[in-house]
Amino acid sequence: MRLASHPLWxxxxxxxFTLACLAGVVLPVAWALVFAGWLPAPDSRYTSVQWHAHEMFFGFGWAVLGGFLLTSTKNWVNIRGYHGPALMLLAAAWTIERWAMAFGGGWPDWLFVPAAGLFLGTIAALLAWTLIRHRATDSYRDNLLFIVMLPAFLVAKFQLLAGDFAAGHGMALALFRLAFLVMLERTLTQFMKAAFQVAILRNARLDMAIKLLGLVLVGEFALPPALTAAIALALAALLGIRFFFWQPRLAFTRIDIGIMYVGYLAIAGQLLVEALGHIADFVWVGSVSVHLFSFGAMGCVIPAMIVRIARGHTGRKVVFDAADRAVLYVMLAALAVRVLLPQLLPGAYLLWIALAAAGWALTFGTLAWRYIPMLMRPRIDGREH
Structure with a gap:
């Protein structure tokens, strides 16, 4: 089929990454307009806040995570990887899910549930099958975590669809947090060696303890609050200890690497805020725990990864030019606007929401303008994929 052979597939x-950039432009702006009362709430089965939370994790977030895992898993096990019609089916399912979540409030269950679950069910099954089938040739033995995490994402999704939104949302955040911890552990080891010729601390017991504690927190909805707080504090402490052995002073001399360290620190900070919420009656303005992760980890790490992967996997040299660096600074500003300023000036909360959404949209709009054309064209080094 001619369309299936297009470079996009x-x-x-x-x-x-194309869908993620587009979603990164549309979803936050749409939410800001809904929140301000300038757009009607989506015709959804969920409240507008729940719709926003779902779409940022399962819409935007899974577009990024899906693109990353579809690309990485083929490299981890050294196979061709899904392409052509398989990717077209997944992209169509992702689009149908966005439509169902925004406009399917009145749909019958027999239509809404498959439409809202087809994408995640299909991509999780395909990725798990790749990792299980090629387990013997997998270059990362701890990819067993992804074999566990992929069906766990389906459990989180089922909880959301079944009406237990708090449990499903908390589980989804914990799963994304664990996925980011695994990804940062692997990539920062490579980036620091390539950029500064240094080896950051990799201790098998410490690394595994961090990942296992992260995995336990996936079941937070079933744990006593005191135990959740203790585990979150322990994980934050281990992350802090490892951070000081990861050469942060060097990393922060380069924005393309330093911003990933910001994402790492945001994960630790989110764990501390979450733990505090379980043990003290402390009120933050604007869901600080969630937004520390969404803006601090996802918002800071994802643009840098899109630039690296889009350049490197299209045959280009991985170099961050002035425009690439600028979008990273924009996202850092958006992080401060979304998390810090509401604590200082809560009376201007609507303004902070609007500015943060604008910063997010500007970041991903710029990435879309610069990188979608690259994703639509063949590699420049003559290789097929």
Whole structure:
């Protein structure tokens, strides 16, 4: 089929980073307009806040994570990877899910549930099958975590669809947090060696303890609050200890690497805020725990990864030019606007929401303008994929 051979469908990151950039422009702005009362709430089965939370994790977030895993898993097990019609099906399912979540409030269950679950069910099954089938040749033995996490994402999704939104949302955040911890552990080791010729601390017991504690927190909805707080504090402490052995002073001399360290610190900070929420009657303005993760980890790490993967996997040299660096600074500003300023000036909360959404949209709009054309064209080094 001629369409299936288009460069967009050669590797998973191409269609899904395209969708992620577009979602990164549309979803936050739509939410800010809904929150301000300038747009009607989506015709959804969920409240507008729940719709926003779902879409940022399962819409935007899974477009990024799906593109990353579809690309990485083929490299981890050394196979061709899903392409052509398989990617077209996944992209269509992702689009149908966005429509169902925004406009399917009156749909019958027999239509809404498959439409809202087809994308995640299909991509999780395909990725798990790749990792299980090629387990013997997998270059990362701890990819067993992804074999566990992929069906766990389906459990989180089922909880959301079944009406237990708090449990499903908390589980989704914990799963994304664990996925980011695994990704940062692997990539920062490589980036620091390539950029500064230094080896950051990699201790098998410490690394595994961090990942296992992160995995336990996936079941937070079933744990006593005191135990959740203790585990979150322990994980934050381990992350802090490891951070000081990861050469942060060097990393922060380069924005393209330093911003990933910001994401790492945001995860630790989110764990501390979450733990505090379980043990003290402390009120933050504007869901600080969630937004420390969404803006601090996802918002800071994802643009840098899109630039690296889009450049490297299209045959280009991985160099951050002035425009690439600028969008990273914009996202850092958006993080401060969304998390810090509401604590200082809560009376201007609507303004902070609008500015943060504008910063997010500007970041991903710029990435879309610069990188979607690359994703639509063949590699420049002559390789097929």
């Amino acid at each position: 050669l590797v998973g990151f191409r269609p899904f």
